[in-house]
Amino acid sequence: MLSDSLDNTASRTTTTDSKPGRPRRLLLKSGVFLAVAGLAIGGGFAINSEVVAQERVASIAAADAAATAAADQEHDRLLTNLAKNSASATLDDANIVLAASVDKVDTTALTEVTSSLASFQVLPLGDIETLTAQAQTETASVEAAAVEADRVAAEVAAAEAAAAAEAAAAAAEQERQLMIANANTPGGARAVAADMASSKYGWGGAQFSCLDNLWQKESGWNYAAVNSSSGATGIPQALPGSKMASAGTDWATSATTQISWGLEYISSSRYGTPCAAWSHSQANNWY
Numbered sequence: 001m002l003s004d005s006l007d008n009t010a011s012r013t014t015t016t017d018s019k020p021g022r023p024r025r026l027l028l029k030s031g032v033f034l035a036v037a038g039l040a041i042g043g044g045f046a047i048n049s050e051v052v053a054q055e056r057v058a059s060i061a062a063a064d065a066a067a068t069a070a071a072d073q074e075h076d077r078l079l080t081n082l083a084k085n086s087a088s089a090t091l092d093d094a095n096i097v098l099a100a101s102v103d104k105v106d107t108t109a110l111t112e113v114t115s116s117l118a119s120f121q122v123l124p125l126g127d128i129e130t131l132t133a134q135a136q137t138e139t140a141s142v143e144a145a146a147v148e149a150d151r152v153a154a155e156v157a158a159a160e161a162a163a164a165a166e167a168a169a170a171a172a173e174q175e176r177q178l179m180i181a182n183a184n185t186p187g188g189a190r191a192v193a194a195d196m197a198s199s200k201y202g203w204g205g206a207q208f209s210c211l212d213n214l215w216q217k218e219s220g221w222n223y224a225a226v227n228s229s230s231g232a233t234g235i236p237q238a239l240p241g242s243k244m245a246s247a248g249t250d251w252a253t254s255a256t257t258q259i260s261w262g263l264e265y266i267s268s269s270r271y272g273t274p275c276a277a278w279s280h281s282q283a284n285n286w287y
Contacts, residue, residue, distance in 0.1 A: 076125070083128040087120035090132050094139045097146070104153075105145040110138040180254050186221035189235060189255040196259060201267055203274060211274035214281055215262070223255035236262025 094114045101107050117131040182188035190212065197203040197211060218237040219225035226233050226241075233241025234251070235258045244251035247261035271277035271287065281287040 080125050080128075083125055083132065084120055087117055087128050087132045087135075090135045090139070091117055091120075094135050097139050097143045101142050101146040101149075104149040105142060107142055110135070110142045113138055180250075180256060183255040183259075184223050184253075189221045189223065189259060192256050193259045193263070197263055197274070201263060207274045210278040211263075211266075214274060214278045214287065217281065218287075221255075223253070223258055234258040234262075236265065238262070238265075 091114055094110060098107055098110060098114070113131060113134045117128075117135050120128050120131070123131070183192045193211060193215075194208050197208055201207075203211070215221055215235050218232075219235045221235055223235055225235065225237070227237060227239075230239055231241070232239040234244060235255055236244075238244050238258075238261065241252065244258055244261040247264070248254060248257035251257045251261065266272070266274055266277050269277075271280060277287045
């Protein structure tokens, strides 16, 4: 009985001692599960972070690409506007040169290129730039040719004008010599004196009649007459003859110059008129 009691006591002791080990095993199992779960969750976080990073990089790259494309478009737009402005200004210059070069030089090449450039608003950028450069080159060439044509034309015109002036001067001199020759005759001298007395001094028929009598008596209307005793010279018989130089250096050979001096002498002297001078000559045999 005693042994049975001991066995039962041992058995209870054994049973009581084995119960605390079960919770420890459960805790161990729970810890393993939680660790595995934590690894799984941590791996999920890591994967998600990598995806987010990749998406962010892709978003930044897309934004950079869009910005670059927009910048390129703006750059192209600015270049196109500059090219169009240059084309417009070039056309204006070319049209001015064309208008100024009509009938002076060949403007065919410039006309053709400006005709093509006139559509610059709808042309590609490369075509605008090429045609603008060609138009500028042709404009400069035509302008230089027109300037040279103007220079040559001016030289020709100057030469023609000089030739015409020379011819006119020769004709005038010939006419003057003819008038001198005509005036150097008694009849020619009378005609010159009558015209000059009337136009310059207002002396009409009566005064000229007195003048005719006076100078007929003095020299016979001979421009080469010289008084052998006094040395008085020419139609009005100036003494000395060199006085008549005040009317012209050709006083010794020109009846017209002598008449001009003689009329002024009568007008500005004490006589005042040909008839007064004639009256004095009749009374004193000189005037």
